Amino acid sequence: MEVTKLKECYVVTDILCDVCGESCKKDDDVFEYATLDQRWGYYSNKDGEYSKQHICESCTDKIMAFIESIRKK
Ligand SMILES: [Zn+2]
Structure with a gap:
């Protein structure tokens, strides 16, 4: 027999782009x-630093175009 109780927890309801602020929610x-x-x-100048950015599809396309533009030929 399982003994249960109601447990509240946080769930992700939306993810906002860290570049433009738009929602990344599609459905x-x-x-x-x-x-x-x-x-x-x-060995870096930022020892111990950690960060994570969420980037929407539109901003990702712009960033990838920028990376491609500066890529060594
Ligand atoms: Zn964006």
Whole structure:
């Protein structure tokens, strides 16, 4: 026999783009986004820093175009 109790918890209701602020929600519980994780270690100038950005599809396209434009040919 299982003994249960009601337990409240936080759930993700939306994800906002860290660039433009727009919602990445496409449908109930469906989110479309890219992430940029930064984890810096001892040999960097940012030792111990960590951050994670959520980026919507539109901003991801712009960022990828920028990366492509500066990529060494
Ligand atoms: Zn965006």
